[in-house]
Amino acid sequence: MILNENTQKKVIPIAGGKGGVGKSVISSNLALLSAVNGKKTILVDLDLGGSNQHTMLGMKNNNPGIGHFINNPHMSMDELVVSTPYKNLFLIPGDVLVYGLGELNFDTKKRITMGIAGLEADYIYIDLGAGTSMNVLDFFLISNSGILVSTPHMTSITNTYNFLKSLTYRFLQRVFTDNRSFMGKLNRIIKETNPQSEITIPQFLREISKKDSALARKADYFLQALQPKIVLNMADEKEDILTAQSLSELCEDKLQINLESLGLMYYDKGISKAVKDRIPYLQDHDDTVTALGLNRISQKILQSEHYPEMPLDFDYYSNSFELSEIEADSEFELKQEETGDGIYSEQYVQGLMQKIEEQDQLINQLAQTLQQMGIKL
Numbered sequence: 001m002i003l004n005e006n007t008q009k010k011v012i013p014i015a016g017g018k019g020g021v022g023k024s025v026i027s028s029n030l031a032l033l034s035a036v037n038g039k040k041t042i043l044v045d046l047d048l049g050g051s052n053q054h055t056m057l058g059m060k061n062n063n064p065g066i067g068h069f070i071n072n073p074h075m076s077m078d079e080l081v082v083s084t085p086y087k088n089l090f091l092i093p094g095d096v097l098v099y100g101l102g103e104l105n106f107d108t109k110k111r112i113t114m115g116i117a118g119l120e121a122d123y124i125y126i127d128l129g130a131g132t133s134m135n136v137l138d139f140f141l142i143s144n145s146g147i148l149v150s151t152p153h154m155t156s157i158t159n160t161y162n163f164l165k166s167l168t169y170r171f172l173q174r175v176f177t178d179n180r181s182f183m184g185k186l187n188r189i190i191k192e193t194n195p196q197s198e199i200t201i202p203q204f205l206r207e208i209s210k211k212d213s214a215l216a217r218k219a220d221y222f223l224q225a226l227q228p229k230i231v232l233n234m235a236d237e238k239e240d241i242l243t244a245q246s247l248s249e250l251c252e253d254k255l256q257i258n259l260e261s262l263g264l265m266y267y268d269k270g271i272s273k274a275v276k277d278r279i280p281y282l283q284d285h286d287d288t289v290t291a292l293g294l295n296r297i298s299q300k301i302l303q304s305e306h307y308p309e310m311p312l313d314f315d316y317y318s319n320s321f322e323l324s325e326i327e328a329d330s331e332f333e334l335k336q337e338e339t340g341d342g343i344y345s346e347q348y349v350q351g352l353m354q355k356i357e358e359q360d361q362l363i364n365q366l367a368q369t370l371q372q373m374g375i376k377l
């Protein structure tokens with residue numbers, strides 16, 4: 001596993017328990033934003049059996065991709081990198097030209113992982129397939145800070161929780177693979193099918209700690225390193241972020257992992273149109289609510305020197321979900337004014353941005369005054 005923390009190159013896999021939630025749209029647009037911001041970015045299409053990033057970027061699928069790499073042990077990952085119509089953005093196409101790839105064996109997964117780790121880039125986005133197969137879990141664990149995409153619908157949230165649960169077990173299995181006693185106990189809880197008898201990771205680690213406190217501490221330490229993020233997509237209202245916040249609380253209670261929010265994206269029919277037209281949404285939309293949402297998500301990654309840490313200012317909100325709600329609130333007002341397929345007049349957006357800036361300044365001044373008066377915020 002590559003820990004993103006303290007590495008110059010950021011590797012960001014994108015997954016989601018459920019199909020059709022927007023993983024590919026979000027990964028291509030975030031990769032594009034990173035490229036537009038001057039970062040050399042590679043988008044890797046690792047959705048085996050469902051690769052479509054070449055179409056998302058308006059490209060033909062006549063380049064060798066991951067399928068060729070898997071079938072040809074002498075091929076290097078660098079050979080797959082192709083330029084895209086966008087400056088600084090490169091693509092490793094999927095497996096569309098090679099059929100019949102199933103669950104990959106350990107060596108192949110390791111070759112892919114090492115290949116991706118060796119790529120020269122500032123940011124590497126990896127679009128993964130839906131579901132919780134071992135392929136997807138292992139590729140998500142290439143980094144400690146992959147992004148999960150979910151819609152606010154209960155099935156999607158439940159699938160995301162199941163993904164994170166499987167991910168946590170898989171992660172612990174990989175870290176403690178040589179410890180027979182730990183693995184034996186972990187495998188017993190994994191096999192438990194009765195929800196009444198299911199024990200949580202904190203309970204499990206308390207049990208471990210009774211006999212071997214160093215081992216439990218080691219597990220604690222590794223679980224802290226796992227810092228997945230969530231994007232709540234296709235939302236109808238800002239309150240939808242609360243479903244993601246509840247999911248995060250559940251993850252903390254039951255899995256002992258910290259799930260932070262990168263942001264909320266509203267449902268926007270302009271996105272489906274862009275997918276149909278085979279162009280990245282942002283190519284023709286740079287001043288819409290959706291573009292603003294994507295930019296905010298991207299900036300949380302780009303502005304962070306030590307991503308997965310995010311540039312958050314807890315003077316103004318108590319956590320990443322509250323920030324997402326504040327952002328979604330301002331975007332909702334903008335959305336109300338949106339016309340046609342989601343495009344605002346430039347004048348209107350500029351006016352609103354100015355208003356937001358003025359409000360920010362006012363809040364800052366007020367906060368400073370209160371602090372000077374010794375009032376704790």
Ligand SMILES: Nc1ncnc2c1ncn2[C@@H]1O[C@H](COP(=O)(O)OP(=O)(O)OP(=O)(O)O)[C@@H](O)[C@H]1O
Pocket residue numbers: 016018019020021022023024025026047050129130233234235265266267268269270271272273275
């Ligand atoms: N915020 C949004 N508003 C409206 N439509 C959206 C939004 N996000 C994604 N879509 C639409 O949902 C569909 C599925 O998106 P996408 O292909 O990115 O999902 P996916 O999770 O990658 O799917 P799969 O699991 O099949 O790989 C697309 O038609 C896309 O246009």
Ligand SMILES: [Mg+2]
Pocket residue numbers: 023024025047050052127128
């Ligand atoms: Mg997809």
